[in-house]
Amino acid sequence: MESKYWMDLLYCRNMLFEGRAHSDVVSVLNEMMGRLEEMPVASTKAIAEYCIPKAIVLMDESNFLGAGRVLNLLHNLPFDSAAPFDIDYFLGIELGSFLDFYEASRFSRGIVLYVCKVLADNYECLENRFVRKA
Secondary structure (H helix, E strand, C coil): CCCCCHHHHHHHHHHHCCCCCCCCHHHHHHHHHHHHHHHCCCHHHHHHHHHHHHHHHHHHCCCHHHHCCCCHCCCCCCCCCCCCCCHHHHHHHHHHHHHHHHHHCCCCCHHHHHHHHHHHEEEECCCCEEEEEC
């Protein structure tokens, strides 16, 4: 079963990509922010705490595409500590795709640097593969 965080992110992202953002999206994101203390994956929690407020600011500016791209980046992070996380895929494909559209958000560069910092603080490369730091 998928996590409620993941389902909420997909809902909000899809609404934003369809240009149908309304107060419901903001309330779902604010509710998610209130539940982040329960997030079992520290790196995902830190990135979500940084990115969700930026997505809300972009929505306030009517930049629904930019806000949707921020949420799209988040939805591929691990939401359960037992779930596998393909960091190679995330860095190569998801982060690369986010960078392809960096002009969609004035926060893109800062988000990329922050995401890379948090992942570097929480993962290490052992024997040519990434593992979560203990």
